Amino acid sequence: MTTTxxxxxxxxxxSDQLADAVEQVGPAVVQVDGRPRRPSSGxxxxxxxxxxxxxxxxxxxxxTVETACGPSLPAELVGRDPASDLAVLRxxxxxxxxxxxAATPAxxxxxxxxxxxxxxxxxxxxxxxVSAAGGPLRTRGGLLDRYLQTDAxxxxxxxxxxxxxxxxxxxxxxxxGLAGGxxxxxxxxxxxRLAETLARQGQVPRGWLGVGSQPVRIPAAQxxxxxxxxxxxxxxxxxGSPAEAGGLLLGDVLVAVDGQPxxxxxxxxxxxxxxxxxxxxxxxxxxxxAPLRLAVTIGQRPSRGPR
Amino acid sequence: MTAAxxxxxxxxxxxxLPPEILARVRASIVRVQAARGxxxxxxxxxxxxxxxxxxxxxxxxGLRVVSADGxxxxxxxxxxxxxxxxALLAVEGDGLAPAPIxxxxxxxxxxxxxxxxxxxxxxxxVTAGVVSAFGGAPGSGRDGGAAVIRSDVRLAPGNSxxxxxxxxxxxxxxxAMVVGGDLALAIPSDVVRRxxxxxx
Numbered sequence: 401m402t403t404t405x406x407x408x409x410x411x412x413x414x415s416d417q418l419a420d421a422v423e424q425v426g427p428a429v430v431q432v433d434g435r436p437r438r439p440s441s442g443x444x445x446x447x448x449x450x451x452x453x454x455x456x457x458x459x460x461x462x463x464t465v466e467t468a469c470g471p472s473l474p475a476e477l478v479g480r481d482p483a484s485d486l487a488v489l490r491x492x493x494x495x496x497x498x499x500x501x502a503a504t505p506a507x508x509x510x511x512x513x514x515x516x517x518x519x520x521x522x523x524x525x526x527x528x529x530v531s532a533a534g535g536p537l538r539t540r541g542g543l544l545d546r547y548l549q550t551d552a553x554x555x556x557x558x559x560x561x562x563x564x565x566x567x568x569x570x571x572x573x574x575x576x577g578l579a580g581g582x583x584x585x586x587x588x589x590x591x592x593r594l595a596e597t598l599a600r601q602g603q604v605p606r607g608w609l610g611v612g613s614q615p616v617r618i619p620a621a622q623x624x625x626x627x628x629x630x631x632x633x634x635x636x637x638x639x640g641s642p643a644e645a646g647g648l649l650l651g652d653v654l655v656a657v658d659g660q661p662x663x664x665x666x667x668x669x670x671x672x673x674x675x676x677x678x679x680x681x682x683x684x685x686x687x688x689x690a691p692l693r694l695a696v697t698i699g700q701r702p703s704r705g706p707r
Numbered sequence: 708m709t710a711a712x713x714x715x716x717x718x719x720x721x722x723x724l725p726p727e728i729l730a731r732v733r734a735s736i737v738r739v740q741a742a743r744g745x746x747x748x749x750x751x752x753x754x755x756x757x758x759x760x761x762x763x764x765x766x767x768x769g770l771r772v773v774s775a776d777g778x779x780x781x782x783x784x785x786x787x788x789x790x791x792x793x794a795l796l797a798v799e800g801d802g803l804a805p806a807p808i809x810x811x812x813x814x815x816x817x818x819x820x821x822x823x824x825x826x827x828x829x830x831x832x833v834t835a836g837v838v839s840a841f842g843g844a845p846g847s848g849r850d851g852g853a854a855v856i857r858s859d860v861r862l863a864p865g866n867s868x869x870x871x872x873x874x875x876x877x878x879x880x881x882x883a884m885v886v887g888g889d890l891a892l893a894i895p896s897d898v899v900r901r902x903x904x905x906x907x
Contacts, residue, residue: 411723411725415874416874418817422817522840525816525838525840527817527819527835527837527859553859553890555889
């Protein structure tokens, strides 16, 4: 039974690097206990603050967090956002250092590791690539601007874990709770931004116009210079909504909001993102074939309250 | 990392074992032909092949091992442990080179591993993944402290008894089963080593 030492080659270097990456992110990946018998994962994004998967928190009290070392710590739910499947927990006494954010966005084809801690003391990992990067995505709880998809195996309890690159930097927050059980991740820059909003405000404000709409083709005869081929036919204006206050009428065709063309309801919803809430923006429409520009103050979507 | 990807030989996937390492370990992997179909085995030392107990359970006198060069040799079960799911086969004839055996205790979560076997009858096929965890899998009957390497390599019927190999081409485990469709379990090489030492 002899073991011949092998000369190191590129593959062993890569293998060592992947194990190093898991080791590096490991302390920032915690176990989250927020539902019976099936722990999930979370990532420390700021001192004492953990980002977890909203869908894995089936209760709002008696939450605990476990790290690689030490006892399980009580955690307080600070805020949750079903649209992005993110939740923020405050964990007093949590010594784990925040995870390192990747400096550049994930690229399709990039080698990644999925890292979670459903089993307490030890982290788990699986290997794959970034399979897709896109958005907006209609999710269980609303609309997510951008998402990543991976073919790395999402083991049970990996939701809330980290999708990392080969250097151990976080590319996204893993979850299978966004759409149909697929292994998706909220890109880290977006996830961290939403996490900070949740930590500050307890919720993520969603813009609200208050129209029901459907895509329509705009006949060539009605198209002026600069007007797109498609728009959104307003088929409903909610009473008391920003759209009503701004003068939108049933039968108007939306062609642009804040200078951005709109072709479909998801695209419109994406334009109403957090930073446009409360702002008065230009809404360009066709009314009876004539172009018209209205000023509408984007409201905040009425809260659905805790699930 | 880029260098490793570029160094991956064609046909061995994204992160492939270098051909010279693959060729050497291949020569130490056999196909085990029992009454109920075929699986894999590892030549652990001269004339001795390690495979899973469940591969050879109830095997009659027709037990054979076939090496990568196509040669078939008669084999008999010399020892077996149902608890560890391990079996030791005595193989007649020489010319089977023992595999380089590594230390499973040195494995780290995230490091690359390769399963070599005959999934769905595909001969000497290689699948790649990483070490996911150590220990048992809930509900697998292997928990309660039993040492197991969990990985995300793709296993299929025909991989049983075949080796889990690290990036250095050393055997670090014996593939035993799949849990939940995507979690592969392997018996650590250190467990096999201790079992064989007790076996004498």
